[in-house]
Every structure is written in C-alpha cells, then in structure tokens.
Amino acid sequence: MQIPMIHKGYYLLCRTITDAYISPKLMGISTLIEDINDEIEELTLQNFHFDINKTSIFKKGALLIIKEPYLQYESEDKKNVIIRVDSPSDVVFVDETEHDSLRNANALCWYKKLSISFEEAKNIANDLFKKCDYEKALIYYNRALELEPNSAVIYLNRALVLIGLGRYYEAYEEAKKAESNGGDEEKTLFRLGKAAYGMRNWKLSLEHFSKLLTFYPKNAAAIKELDKIKTRLNEAQFGKYDLRKLYDEAYKNNIGYFDVADYVGPVEVADIPNKGKGLVVTRDVPRGTLLLVSKAFNLTYDQDRNNSHLIPYNMLTKEMDTGVEAVNILETVQALKRNPQRTRELYDLYAGDCNRDEEIPEGVVDVGRIENICTFNAFMPGNMFENTSMGIFAAGLWVLPSYINHSCLGNASRVFYGDIMMVYAVNDLKTGDEIMWNYVDLNCPYKKRVERLQRYRFTCNCQLCELDRTDPHYEEREELLQKIPQLKTKIAENPKKTLPNVISLVNQVKQTFKHRNKLQVRLLQVTGLLAGVYQMTDHLEKSLQVQEETLKILDEDGIKYQYYSPFLLMQMGKCYEIMCNFDMARICVINAFERIKIRTGIDYDLFKRIYPDVCNIID
Numbered sequence: 001m002q003i004p005m006i007h008k009g010y011y012l013l014c015r016t017i018t019d020a021y022i023s024p025k026l027m028g029i030s031t032l033i034e035d036i037n038d039e040i041e042e043l044t045l046q047n048f049h050f051d052i053n054k055t056s057i058f059k060k061g062a063l064l065i066i067k068e069p070y071l072q073y074e075s076e077d078k079k080n081v082i083i084r085v086d087s088p089s090d091v092v093f094v095d096e097t098e099h100d101s102l103r104n105a106n107a108l109c110w111y112k113k114l115s116i117s118f119e120e121a122k123n124i125a126n127d128l129f130k131k132c133d134y135e136k137a138l139i140y141y142n143r144a145l146e147l148e149p150n151s152a153v154i155y156l157n158r159a160l161v162l163i164g165l166g167r168y169y170e171a172y173e174e175a176k177k178a179e180s181n182g183g184d185e186e187k188t189l190f191r192l193g194k195a196a197y198g199m200r201n202w203k204l205s206l207e208h209f210s211k212l213l214t215f216y217p218k219n220a221a222a223i224k225e226l227d228k229i230k231t232r233l234n235e236a237q238f239g240k241y242d243l244r245k246l247y248d249e250a251y252k253n254n255i256g257y258f259d260v261a262d263y264v265g266p267v268e269v270a271d272i273p274n275k276g277k278g279l280v281v282t283r284d285v286p287r288g289t290l291l292l293v294s295k296a297f298n299l300t301y302d303q304d305r306n307n308s309h310l311i312p313y314n315m316l317t318k319e320m321d322t323g324v325e326a327v328n329i330l331e332t333v334q335a336l337k338r339n340p341q342r343t344r345e346l347y348d349l350y351a352g353d354c355n356r357d358e359e360i361p362e363g364v365v366d367v368g369r370i371e372n373i374c375t376f377n378a379f380m381p382g383n384m385f386e387n388t389s390m391g392i393f394a395a396g397l398w399v400l401p402s403y404i405n406h407s408c409l410g411n412a413s414r415v416f417y418g419d420i421m422m423v424y425a426v427n428d429l430k431t432g433d434e435i436m437w438n439y440v441d442l443n444c445p446y447k448k449r450v451e452r453l454q455r456y457r458f459t460c461n462c463q464l465c466e467l468d469r470t471d472p473h474y475e476e477r478e479e480l481l482q483k484i485p486q487l488k489t490k491i492a493e494n495p496k497k498t499l500p501n502v503i504s505l506v507n508q509v510k511q512t513f514k515h516r517n518k519l520q521v522r523l524l525q526v527t528g529l530l531a532g533v534y535q536m537t538d539h540l541e542k543s544l545q546v547q548e549e550t551l552k553i554l555d556e557d558g559i560k561y562q563y564y565s566p567f568l569l570m571q572m573g574k575c576y577e578i579m580c581n582f583d584m585a586r587i588c589v590i591n592a593f594e595r596i597k598i599r600t601g602i603d604y605d606l607f608k609r610i611y612p613d614v615c616n617i618i619d
C-alpha cells in the first residue's frame with residue numbers, strides 16, 4: 001500500500017459500517033465508521049461528489065485511512081461531533097487483503113485472506129472494466145497483481161483502466177511496468193502513446209506511436225492517433241487552429257471540450273513590480289498577433305452540473321459564489337486528484353496569502369488552496385462574437401492566462417471556444433511590454449470598478465482610473481446617468497415624446513466632460529441611447545451622426561478594440577444600407593471585420609458565416 005505524504009503523521013484507520021449517504025447539497029458523503037476499538041463516529045467527506053458517486057467503493061465495510069482527521073460540531077447545540085475531511089487526498093482506501101499494511105497499523109483483525117485465484121480476480125476485473133466500473137476494476141486488478149506481481153497483462157489492463165479514469169500519469173507508469181515485464185509490445189506501445197497523449201506530452205506520444213508503426217505498420221488505430229498527434233504538434237508549434245470547426249462546434253450549443261494543443265507564443269511569465277507575477281511579450285508584436293492558446297485545466301458549465309441545491313459559500317471572500325463557481329472549485333480538485341503530477345503548475349498561481357514557493361508534498365490536494373486559486377484566477381467565459389454576455393454560463397481555470405494582470409484599458413483580448421481560450425494582442429506591443437486585460441466591465445462607473453476589484457485585492461492605476469478618480473464632475477455625471485433606466489421605460493412607451501429628454505441628458509453629460517477630452521467612456525451610455533431613439537423615430541441621418549460621434553469616442557488607444565466598436569460599426573453599416581448609401585455601408589462593415597479580426601483572428605470566410613446579414617450588405 002502506498003500512502004501519499006502525510007502532513008504531520010497522524011492518521012486514523014477505520015472501517016465504514018453503513019453504506020455511504022451521498023448528499024448533493026453539500027457535495028459530500030457521510031457514513032458511520034468504527035475504529036479498531038469499535039468506537040463509532042460519523043464521518044463526512046466534502047468535495048467527493050463526482051468520482052465517488054459513480055463507484056461502489058464506498059460500500060459498507062470499506063477500509064479507509066484518514067490523514068490528519070479533525071472533529072467538527074455538526075450542529076449549533078454542540079451535541080454531535082463529526083469527523084470531517086475536506087481534501088480528497090486525505091483519504092486512502094485500504095485493501096482488506098493487504099496483510100502487511102494492516103499488521104503495521106495494528107488492524108490485523110480486519111484482514112481478509114485472499115480467497116480468489118489470479119484468474120478469478122482478473123476475470124472479475126475484466127468484467128467490471130467492460131461495465132465501465134473502472135474504480136472497482138482497479139481493486140480487482142490490484143488483487144490479481146498481488147498474486148502475480150510480474151504479470152504484464154495486469155499492468156497493461158491497469159494502464160487501460162487508468163486511461164479510462166483520466167489518470168494519465170499513473171497509466172503511463174503502469175504501461176512502463178508492462179514494458180519491463182515483457183508485455184505485448186504492440187499493446188504496450190499503444191498504451192504508452194495514449195497515456196502520453198492524455199498527459200499532453202505530444203512529443204513523447206509521437207515517439208511511442210512512431211515506434212509502434214515501425215514494427216506494426218498496419219495498426220489502423222495507431223495511424224489515426226499519429227495523425228492526431230501531428231495536428232497537435234502543428235498547433236503547439238505554429239499556433240495554427242481550425243477556427244471554423246472550433247466555432248461551429250463551440251457555439252452550436254454554447255458548450256464544448258476540445259482536443260487541441262496549447263500554444264505558447266511570444267510570451268513569458270515575469271515578475272512585475274507591485275503586481276506579483278505577470279505575462280510579458282518576448283518580442284515586438286503587431287496588434288492582431290495570437291499570443292497564446294490554452295485549454296482549461298477545468299471548465300464547468302452550468303447545464304452540466306446536477307447539484308441545483310448547492311450551498312456555495314466562499315471561505316475567502318465570505319460571500320456566496322454562484323453555483324457554477326463552487327462546482328468549478330470542486331471539479332478542479334477532482335481533476336488534480338486524478339493527475340497530482342500537475343499540482344505544481346496549479347500551485348504556482350496566485351492564491352492570496354498562500355506562499356506559492358511552498359514545497360508541495362506529492363499527491364497532496366489542498367482544497368483550501370484550490371479555493372483561493374480559483375477565487376483569484378477563474379474566468380467566466382463569454383461569447384466574444386456577440387454584443388451580449390448571454391448564452392454561456394460557466395466557470396473555469398486556465399493556467400497561463402491566469403498570469404495576466406488587470407488594466408481597465410487592456411492591450412489583449414480573449415476568445416473562448418468551449419474550453420479553449422485564445423489570447424490576441426489588440427495593441428502593437430514592444431519587447432517586455434506587459435499583457436493586460438480588463439477583469440471588470442469597462443462600462444462600469446469608476447466606483448463600481450473599484451468595488452469589484454476589491455475581490456482581487458488591488459487598486460487599478462490605469463489612465464482611466466486616474467482620470468475618474470480626480471474628475472471633479474464624477475458625482476454629477478453619475479447622478480445624471482442614474483436617469484437612464486427611467487428614461488428607457490419612457491422610451492418604450494413613447495419614443496417621440498421622450499426624444500427631447502434624451503437629447504437634454506446627452507448634452508448635460510457632455511457638459512460634465514467639457515474639461516476632459518480623453519476617455520469619455522461613460523458618455524457611451526447616453527449616445528448609444530440617443531442613436532437608438534433617433535432610429536426608432538425615423539431620424540436615421542441623425543442616428544448615424546450620433547453613432548459617428550460614439551465611434552470617435554471609441555477610437556482612442558486602449559478602448560478602440562474593446563468589444564463594443566465592431567458591433568457599432570455593423571449597426572452603422574445597416575443604417576447606411578437602409579439609406580442606400582452603399583459605399584459607406586461597405587466601409588463600416590469592412591471596418592467592423594478589421595476590428596473583429598484583430599480581436600479574434602478570424603478570416604473573412606468565418607466572419608461571413610457568423611454575420612451573414614451584415615456581409616450581404618457588401619457582397
């Protein structure tokens with residue numbers, strides 16, 4: 001038996017005396033346990049929902065080792081105490097047939113002599129595997145291995161089961177053991193290649209499949225795998241992706257997990273004064289350059305989760321998370337539990353007060369730390385091809401993009417295709433420039449931005465924040481903007497009658513910007529409204545005038561390629577078309593395409609596919 005590192009060395013060996021009760025509300029499991037002295041306690045395991053629910057290893061009679069057990073009062077009256085476990089790596093399942101381990105723990109009374117033969121154990125495991133009960137199959141393969149420790153077949157089968165469980169690093173080790181025990185060469189090489197592919201080590205995977213095909217050139221499955229690897233290597237080396245395919249699949253259902261490689265372009269992690277770490281460019285790059293592509297370490301979609309009653313209290317922010325954010329934390333824990341070899345990569349991310357240089361004992365998955373990491377680094381992906389954040393409700397963790405710091409006036413954009421994030425430069429950048437983007441909505445008033453950034457524990461010092469902070473007309477302006485919701489209701493009732501009020505509001509807001517001709521972002525709130533009312537009341541020319549004005553506000557560095565301007569240009573294109581000014585319509589649409597291309601890297605064919613109506617104007 002192998003017990004991964006124990007924090008301080010205390011552990012409790014116990015046996016479940018009931019079948020586990022699985023509580024979707026608490027994302028946990030509770031059961032009664034007894035120790036070796038027949039003392040009974042209640043045990044709750046938090047964050048165990050996903051893997052355990054699918055398996056039967058928690059049946060009555062299971063032997064467990066609990067590392068660093070601690071007691072917690074179950075209710076306010078402090079009558080009942082429970083043993084509570086928060087991190088899945090703090091529980092180790094013990095096989096009742098492991099004589100030496102149980103003897104060492106003074107628990108030989110729980111030892112059960114193995115009464116099945118190697119063949120029987122192997123056959124049971126194979127049957128379980130066929131039924132996709134991988135966890136349990138693993139237990140029986142372990143039993144078989146105890147009887148025949150050099151059985152290459154069992155190592156090979158274990159590798160297969162582990163691949164099925166997504167535990168790729170362990171699968172690779174198993175396949176290696178099969179190799180050293182003289183396992184079937186074709187199968188061994190295939191499993192080594194598959195496991196390496198799961199580890200996203202494309203070169204290693206290529207090595208195994210190439211070798212396999214040298215000896216067994218007719219292996220059709222290996223030929224397929226080799227093709228896939230070549231595509232991955234091309235993606236990783238040149239950043240070449242089939243965007244059309246990704247777009248079609250990701251936005252069909254607003255959901256998707258994709259088999260593509262990461263791409264690390266001209267970027268590197270660096271120390272940034274007063275910000276911890278950050279991402280900088282390693283050479284001069286023009287706007288529109290693809291900087292990096294990253295597959296989510298984990299991504300949770302709201303529609304995927306089955307825990308509608310979750311209580312998502314965040315211990316760090318002391319606020320309620322959304323359900324999907326809470327499940328993202330738990331799924332990240334589970335993903336790490338499957339491949340603890342990736343712990344370092346994740347623990348290097350900013351986690352508030354946690355020291356990121358801390359030594360991490362192998363195999364330890366610390367839920368508290370992962371909660372911190374997710375709180376500071378998780379993204380809620382959106383559809384960057386629409387002028388709305390509707391449609392996708394998800395939360396996920398992407399490792400390299402997590403190093404990007406905030407600026408309200410960012411110089412990079414992100415595009416999501418399911419669990420794939422692509423990052424583009426939207427300004428020309430010089431070697432060593434820091435890549436930044438906005439953590440909050442640019443349209444938020446200054447004070448709201450400050451409030452939202454408090455979650456991340458810093459104050460933004462970008463040019464917009466400096467201007468807003470010292471702007472003597474800030475309060476007056478925000479007070480005026482408070483009238484918008486009421487005006488919107490009136491517009492819906494009678495646009496014509498409300499038009500003068502909207503014009504008056506625009507003029508008043510403009511007055512508050514009289515002393516400041518830079519970054520008049522908040523003016524967009526009312527110019528957009530006015531353009532809309534002009535359109536509703538058939539004053540197309542005037543609407544266009546206001547839209548031109550709005551575009552000028554957006555044409556400043558730092559906001560030019562923020563998400564709004566291409567949609568404004570498309571809207572203008574449509575207005576010009578109605579007015580039969582096709583030349584201007586064309587210019588607007590081409591301009592919209594140029595801006596979207598810089599932010600997302602799409603070509604005109606894909607642009608046409610996404611915005612067919614707009615493209616009809618110019619084709």
Ligand SMILES: C[S@@+](CC[C@H](N)C(=O)[O-])C[C@H]1O[C@@H](n2cnc3c(N)ncnc32)[C@H](O)[C@@H]1O
Nearest residue numbers: 275276277350376377402403404405406456458
């Ligand atoms: C997603 S992480 C970004 C990478 C992080 N700086 C690091 O060291 O790994 C978010 C954290 O970075 C820091 N940060 C981001 N933008 C910042 C800024 N403009 N000024 C100061 N700190 C910033 C804050 O500590 C924030 O909670």
